[in-house]
Amino acid sequence: MSTKDHGPETRPHRSAKDRVRLFNKHVLNPAMLLLAGRRHWYASALEHVGRRSGRTYRTPVVAGRVPGGFVVPLPYGTEVDWLRNVLAAGTATLRSGGITYVVGEPRIIDAGAAFTQVSPAYAQAWCRFGIARYLRLTAGEKKGE
Template sequence: MAAPRRPRKPPRWLLRASDPIALALAGRRWFPLWAVVHHRGRRSGTEYDTPIAIVPTVASEVVLIGLPWGATTEWARNVQAAGRAVLSWHGRIEVVDEPRIVGPEVASAMSKPPFRPMVRRFPAALVLTRR
């Protein structure tokens, strides 16, 4: 049996092209699937704003973020190291904590049924708790 492929990082040119657009749309009331996670670099201490896609969940206190590039995504590692993050989502600011990485099976069970096939394809997901 072959070892599972490790997801590669997104191409730098794609991030440079898409980040300004994603940051302009994410977190707005009329764009509910995108949010901005505000976090601090775990080594540099630099403040970052990263656009992310929120996966609708069956439990309202749970925030699920798919990690298509894997659990070693830098912003996810920063949030885990801090133990909390701030989200701009639905036009509001929300504090979320208790970050944990879960596999596709657990993430799929937490997501709403229409999103489950997509979530199963991600190598990992980040789960946070709303306060």
């Protein structure tokens, strides 16, 4: 068997977390974007620019409102494309609760720092999921309001 032959015994297996992430990216996220960012809906829509392509993308996220900005849980870690785009650009647009914000100063924080900023309901829910890292965004001006 050559090194290029990736039969069943040598094919890399994806973890359950990777399979869920791919399902969300290709199936659930497009459906979520139909409602994300609207009033009375829990998910927000994060608009960011691709660091290599320059293309504009929209990603549904959960964003907890905190004084001066938002905290976004990172259930898939810190290597996801949308996060890398936001960190590279230093800015993005977040539509949450029917209001669009220019957000910036992105920084990754740990659970302890996040839980002191968000509501107890968010902290309790996110703690149950075992999310270790969060994105802290500073909210600037509201767009088109």
